[in-house]
Amino acid sequence: MDRFLQKQMDSLQLPGLSIAFINKGKIVYHRALGVADIKTKAPVDEQSIFEAASLSKAVFAYWVMKMVDQGLLNLDAPLYKYLPYPDIAQDERYKLITARMVLSHQSGFPNWRFFTADSSLHVKQGALYLNSKPGTSFGYSGEGFLYLGKVVAHLLNQSLQNMEPVFEKEVAISLHMAHSSFTSNPYILKHKVRGHQDGHIDPANGLNWPIIPSLQVDSNTFDPAASLHTNALDYAAFIIALMKDKGLSRNSIDEMLRPQLNVPIAEDFRKAGYSNWGLGIGIAQTPSGTVYLHSGNNGNFQSGFMMDKTRQLGYVFFTNCDQGNSFNEKLEAFLSLK
Template identity: 55%
Template sequence: MNKNIFYNSLLVLFCLVNFKGYSQLQTLSGNGISITDLDAFITKQKDSLGLPGLSFALINNGKVVYHRSLGISNMETKKKVDAKSIFEAASLSKTVFAYFVLRLVDKKVLDLDTPLYRYLPYQDIEKDERYKLITARMVLSHTTGFPNWRYSDKRDESRYKYGELYLKFTPGTEFAYSGEGYVYLTKVIAQLSNLTVQTLDPLFQKEVAEPLHMKRAWFSSAKYITKHKVKGHANGKVVSKAWPIAFPEQDSTWFDAAGGLHTEAIAFSDFLIGLMNGEGLSKSLNDEMFKEQVQLDKSSPHYIYNGDTGWGLGIAIKPTDFGIIYEHGGNNGDFQSGFKINKSNRNGYVLFTNCDQGRTFNQNIGALLLKK
């Protein structure tokens, strides 16, 4: 046989073997799923749910093995989503911020169990002395007693005025999901770092984004976001808001720990991979992040709709037949997102959508990728 033909045949065989290897992906349980099947599922879901745009990544054994940037960034202009497109992470921000806080705890900037008022008294709630019990651990495990948001949560109007911060229960005694706690802790972190909520993002870049190779991730406005952010959509129409806010005085300069992270699937995957690998934190604090800090009541929406039985620090805990899944969802209305990871095999996924159907997509693809 001619040598060139022989070597070319070997090359073709080598490529075929490798293509076959890479075409087989893993679900979070470790079962196989083909690229073809995953592509078909995502395409069908995208079309049936009417998702304008999507940024999605699948992680196997601590590496991104599948990535898709699909659809359009704006239903009016029809501009395409690409790998550079930036989405609102919504409440996925909380997991990243929790890691940021734990980095600073490792550096002795603050302590998880020191009452936050000792670092920074909080005028917004000072009339209720119980707030002096609140710690960083309570904020990150949603046991502060704060409402989610003072302007949108239902309140006892006979006791509390519109826009007034209040406590639903004594801090540390129950679980109640709260973005307000993250606002207070952000102000504490800024104070302890001799910064403000407008100048805190560079410290996040230094402590988290750069070490974990998150090339596209910001909590405050940046030129890259302005150039590459996709438009949000609700009810099939473009939403005009430029930045997510929870307070009338808030703008894009704020470091919004609860829902202001702007990023995309590859950058967030780099964060999740670092998290699963235990990078950047002492073992004790890494263990604390994934440890059940509070058990959820079976009446909790997180238990009813997601199957979450407990909460760690910035992350929900979901038991399955093949082990523990750690997860978080995000909902800014016109932007919805989600991630799930399995630390035992370092598999996971993350998704970002620019519409109000992302939660349903997260439920559906989660069901596919959590099959035993």
């Protein structure tokens, strides 16, 4: 594995890599390789922090299911009954959206509102819109997670700017994710590696945080879709919790990992091997059985994980560049997962 990883880092020009493998429900291999910054050559180490990108969604989904267990949220109750959403008030169909729809990507929202909308929808630039009637089709969406995040904050009498301590108490501490955070803090800023794109430090990464100005999302905002900062050791602890049904009722674990809908054949996720979607997590069928997975892509940070719950094995990795998806393909082939 050491030889394989070094070969891939050289051929794909990965600046840094944090990776962990799980077998029999335990971390059996971990490496922190490469550099945090190609200019300073500062090495990646076990304290180094990466952007998890969309791997954030699975962790947030776990927290949502914990709230379901606590009776604070009903998966199938329309979210507007908890918190109306002025951003989409012009389209009454949004009142159909439930937490289940958001977590399984059936909200009808686009991935992000600033992506170019279908011209037939006559949407003003920067306005939130629905691509389809909620609950009728698959459509990967960070916007849905952002709305659900606002609902969760409201139910906790918090805001997206001050709910991190609750996340730490309810999830991070109990799962031994000691250095994982959705918002900025001194530890994260000290240990975060730099993002790279096209072989260079990403000039847009000057603030060293994934910023979404049009949504007023910054380093102090809990963005459930994309702002988790972590490393492979911390995230592997989360995967092990899913494997061992830790912290959630059996019903909630089963709901997370149960196919909620089929991924359409034309979707890029289907082409990447995803056959179904659970709650906050993708599902794929391999020659060795069912696996659960998710990839992450913030451009200058890419990541991925895979979990085989039956065999209690899996892996997670984080890179600080735009070659993580290519690395994941090489890794899956090396492990004969496809």
